[in-house]
Amino acid sequence: GAGVSQSPSNKVTEKGKDVELRCDPISGHTALYWYRQSLGQGLEFLIYFQGNSAPDKSGLPSDRFSAERTGGSVSTLTIQRTQQEDSAVYLCASSFGGPGGQPQHFGDGTRLSIL
Amino acid sequence: AQKVTQAQTEISVVEKEDVTLDCVYETRDTTYYLFWYKQPPSGELVFLIRRNSFDEQNEISGRYSWNFQKSTSSFNFTITASQVVDSAVYFCALSVTGNQFYFGTGTSLTVIP
Numbered sequence: 001g002a003g004v005s006q007s008p009s010n011k012v013t014e015k016g017k018d019v020e021l022r023c024d025p026i027s028g029h030t031a032l033y034w035y036r037q038s039l040g041q042g043l044e045f046l047i048y049f050q051g052n053s054a055p056d057k058s059g060l061p062s063d064r065f066s067a068e069r070t071g072g073s074v075s076t077l078t079i080q081r082t083q084q085e086d087s088a089v090y091l092c093a094s095s096f097g098g099p100g101g102q103p104q105h106f107g108d109g110t111r112l113s114i115l
Numbered sequence: 116a117q118k119v120t121q122a123q124t125e126i127s128v129v130e131k132e133d134v135t136l137d138c139v140y141e142t143r144d145t146t147y148y149l150f151w152y153k154q155p156p157s158g159e160l161v162f163l164i165r166r167n168s169f170d171e172q173n174e175i176s177g178r179y180s181w182n183f184q185k186s187t188s189s190f191n192f193t194i195t196a197s198q199v200v201d202s203a204v205y206f207c208a209l210s211v212t213g214n215q216f217y218f219g220t221g222t223s224l225t226v227i228p
Contacts, residue, residue: 033216035218041220041221042206042218042219042220042221043206043218045215045216045217045218048215056215089158091160093160101147101148101150101165101167101210103150103162103165104160104162104216105162106152106159106160106161107159108158108159109158109159
């Protein structure tokens with residue numbers, strides 16, 4: 001498809017388990033972002049990838065969170081030893097990189113529920 | 116530090132009324148970009164508009180208009196003759212390096228038929 005694709009769309013898991021969330025950005029977009037949106041809240045920045053540069057991890061809430069982007073395209077967000085407070089919608093966005101404040105294009109998100 | 120404030124958490128209007136969503140931003144950078152996104156009940160954020168800091172000209176697109184005022188660090192969004200389909204959460208965002216984004220907490224708009 002032409003848009004940002006995220007999978008799975010929903011994930012329910014038990015506390016303490018690890019989860020992996022996947023994001024396929026729009027082809028040609030060099031910038032990729034992960035956000036977390038808790039119920040009724042705004043978007044919380046997690047991590048940002050731009051081309052081959054070192055990612056900006058300043059938004060990751062703890063060392064249980066990590067992300068990688070392989071081949072400058074697909075990205076995986078991993079949460080280890082999940083906690084109930086990790087329950088949220090995780091949004092991925094991509095954009096053309098470089099200066100100019102390029103608008104981000106968002107996926108539908110992964111709704112993560114920790115039991 | 117960068118910050119975006121959307122003081123209005125929830126707004127309800129009756130269909131056909133005009134409504135203005137407020138956005139106030141903070142940055143010390145002279146080059147920055149401001150955005151509005153719409154998040155309908157279906158969940159996917161939709162890009163609406165981008166303005167750069169050097170262009171204060173207001174913009175109108177159909178029933179939507181945006182008022183950018185650097186003097187008050189505001190980038191307000193007005194919907195004229197609101198419709199039920201306008202019901203959504205609207206986010207204002209700021210980008211200062213061209214890549215890092217800062218989002219407000221959003222304003223939930225309900226248009227009552």
